[in-house]
Amino acid sequence: MDFTPAQLERYRPHLLLSDIGGAGQRRLRDARVLVIGVGGLGSPVALYLAAAGIGTLGLADADVVDLSNLQRQIIHATPDVGRLKVNSAADRIALLNPDVTVRRHPAFVDADNIAALLADYDFVVDGTDSFAAKFLINDACVAAGVPFSHGGVSQFRGQTMTVLPGRSACYRCVFGAPPDEDGLAPCARQGILGAVAGMLGTIQAAEALKFLTGTGELLTDALLTFDARTMAFRRVAVKADDHCPACAGQPAAAVSS
Numbered sequence: 001m002d003f004t005p006a007q008l009e010r011y012r013p014h015l016l017l018s019d020i021g022g023a024g025q026r027r028l029r030d031a032r033v034l035v036i037g038v039g040g041l042g043s044p045v046a047l048y049l050a051a052a053g054i055g056t057l058g059l060a061d062a063d064v065v066d067l068s069n070l071q072r073q074i075i076h077a078t079p080d081v082g083r084l085k086v087n088s089a090a091d092r093i094a095l096l097n098p099d100v101t102v103r104r105h106p107a108f109v110d111a112d113n114i115a116a117l118l119a120d121y122d123f124v125v126d127g128t129d130s131f132a133a134k135f136l137i138n139d140a141c142v143a144a145g146v147p148f149s150h151g152g153v154s155q156f157r158g159q160t161m162t163v164l165p166g167r168s169a170c171y172r173c174v175f176g177a178p179p180d181e182d183g184l185a186p187c188a189r190q191g192i193l194g195a196v197a198g199m200l201g202t203i204q205a206a207e208a209l210k211f212l213t214g215t216g217e218l219l220t221d222a223l224l225t226f227d228a229r230t231m232a233f234r235r236v237a238v239k240a241d242d243h244c245p246a247c248a249g250q251p252a253a254a255v256s257s
Helices: 005-010 022-032 044-053 067-071 085-096 113-119 131-144 172-174 194-213
Strands: 034-038 058-062 101-105 123-124 150-153 157-163 224-225 232-237
Touching: 005 194, 022 157, 022 194, 034 044, 034 113, 044 058, 044 085, 044 101, 058 224, 067 172, 113 131, 123 131, 123 194, 131 150, 131 157, 131 172, 150 194, 157 194, 194 224
Parallel strands: 034 058, 034 123, 058 101, 123 150
Antiparallel strands: 150 157, 157 224, 224 232
């Protein structure tokens, strides 16, 4: 087994799992995961993926840390206020696990840059907070054949699904087209229980690790929702739409608006 003594000790809990073991840990070490949005969802995702030993972790976000972020965006700290989130997060990851190579992408994803970003990664985690970004990520991942985890949170609620392009329903299959966001209040204005972002982000991280190690059953063709006020979880079966423009191969830029 090609791990150092320190790595054997660090990853021992994974190595003891028969479903992961040394082969699975090597797959994690060789994996490249892109986290888009280093906020409420991206924070726990990035921390758990780094702790698990993902070899290369990409962080895409052009935003800076604001004091109000710290209620839920746990990868950042008070001295980071005003810093680029990708820089703050990269520093935290380096302290947590120096085995991880962090690639910083200080940009918001758009139709011009997303294809180039996806080209270097095996799996994508959507931690964004706008419908436009979520549909763009879906369409670009489907077009590129890159598996990804969708996640969204609002107030006390969360939802997530995993998409394997060509093999499962995609986000657009389920939700069709982005709503008009002019009348929708963003998370910063409508509020959120901070732990809800942690709950959902942790599930997304688990889905990424399951996919990369070939472990368990993924949240494909299913939408998992929960309400933290009652701790009621619901798994809803969904199916691919034969008329979905993303799955039909139309360019992401043409179907994301």
